[in-house]
Amino acid sequence: MTAHKDQSTKPPKTRLKSPFTTLSLIAALTMGVAVSACSDDRPKSPVVKAADDGITLDKDSIMTVKMSKYQPSFAFDGKIIPANHASLSLDTAATVEHIFVNAGDDVSKDDVLLSYLTYLESSPSEITALHAPFDGMIHTIFAHADEHYDAKTPLVEIYDISQLKFISHLSSALMDYIKLGDAVTFGIDGVAHVGQISQVNVNEQNPQLIEAHVIIKPNPDEKPKDLLGRRVVGHIDYGQIQVGVMMPRRAVYDRQLNILALDGFDEPPHKPDAPIDGYVWVVKQDHRLSLSPVKILEYHPKTEQFLVQGITEDSLVTTATLPKEAHDKQVTVR
Numbered sequence: 549m550t551a552h553k554d555q556s557t558k559p560p561k562t563r564l565k566s567p568f569t570t571l572s573l574i575a576a577l578t579m580g581v582a583v584s585a586c587s588d589d590r591p592k593s594p595v596v597k598a599a600d601d602g603i604t605l606d607k608d609s610i611m612t613v614k615m616s617k618y619q620p621s622f623a624f625d626g627k628i629i630p631a632n633h634a635s636l637s638l639d640t641a642a643t644v645e646h647i648f649v650n651a652g653d654d655v656s657k658d659d660v661l662l663s664y665l666t667y668l669e670s671s672p673s674e675i676t677a678l679h680a681p682f683d684g685m686i687h688t689i690f691a692h693a694d695e696h697y698d699a700k701t702p703l704v705e706i707y708d709i710s711q712l713k714f715i716s717h718l719s720s721a722l723m724d725y726i727k728l729g730d731a732v733t734f735g736i737d738g739v740a741h742v743g744q745i746s747q748v749n750v751n752e753q754n755p756q757l758i759e760a761h762v763i764i765k766p767n768p769d770e771k772p773k774d775l776l777g778r779r780v781v782g783h784i785d786y787g788q789i790q791v792g793v794m795m796p797r798r799a800v801y802d803r804q805l806n807i808l809a810l811d812g813f814d815e816p817p818h819k820p821d822a823p824i825d826g827y828v829w830v831v832k833q834d835h836r837l838s839l840s841p842v843k844i845l846e847y848h849p850k851t852e853q854f855l856v857q858g859i860t861e862d863s864l865v866t867t868a869t870l871p872k873e874a875h876d877k878q879v880t881v882r
Contacts, residue, residue: 562845602878609868614794615861622819623781626714628778630707637703642666643696645675651689661704661752684708690754709772711765720758725786732762734782735816783819793859797852799867813847831864831879839875
């Protein structure tokens with residue numbers, strides 16, 4: 549007890565002077581805390597020590613990193629449209645007699661959509677019906693009763709909404725990573741969905757782009773027609789499984805050293821269109837602080853953690869809020 553009493557007038561500092569392995573560094577930091585545990589007025593937040601060019605950290609703010617496997621992915625977006633649709637016209641000129649449906653109506657295959665009168669020199673004029681080619685929804689009616697239309701003029705547009713899709717335009721450099729049947733995850737109004745790539749084409753106007761068609765199936769409690777026209781952002785997995793680091797949200801910063809905002813992460817699948825730049829404070833093997841750049845891949849809302857890339861598994865990090873001037877400062881633990 550005498551030793552502790554003498555030390556209370558001049559609190560000891562553990563200065564880490566030589567390289568250690570991660571375990572040694574943790575042990576050194578812990579010993580520093582144990583030696584000085586008798587003092588009751590230890591600062592709970594880091595204090596820059598200008599005199600000795602160091603910074604003091606609380607032991608609870610230093611942690612080892614937790615590695616986590618993840619599947620690389622890239623984002624692509626589009627607007628939800630029907631997987632199948634048809635613009636109906638006639639092979640001959642005709643006058644529309646009567647229209648039996650309205651835009652938004654659900655129809656079944658072979659339902660009569662409109663009647664029309666044709667004029668053929670070889671036969672008397674007769675009233676004929678235009679039928680629905682499949683089950684679906686009337687999207688647009690171009691025709692008007694008592695109007696004459698030339699052959700091949702669009703009269704009715706019908707959507708098959710039993711399946712929906714969106715088409716995304718991507719760089720042709722991604723062609724090798726896209727395969728028919730690949731799964732795509734995306735969110736609509738905060739609700740997670742899964743789709744599947746059904747078709748990949750080279751863009752006719754720009755060969756540097758490809759068109760990826762993603763078939764989506766509405767959730768049981770969703771009405772397909774309510775999803776039409778919605779803008780979605782999806783992610784497709786590619787490449788091999790990689791390893792990242794799970795970091796508490798409070799330990800990941802933007803360029804201004806503010807805690808990183810959740811913009812782009814707050815809705816499923818909780819991934820930005822592309823990895824976002826961020827920063828993490830790392831305690832290096834020489835026991836100096838490093839404001840290290842990382843790529844932020846995704847957010848886990850249940851644990852309030854970011855998955856980041858750019859930190860090795862033997863790293864120590866700090867969750868303390870530090871000024872930018874703390875970079876390259878020697879770490880001291882009380």
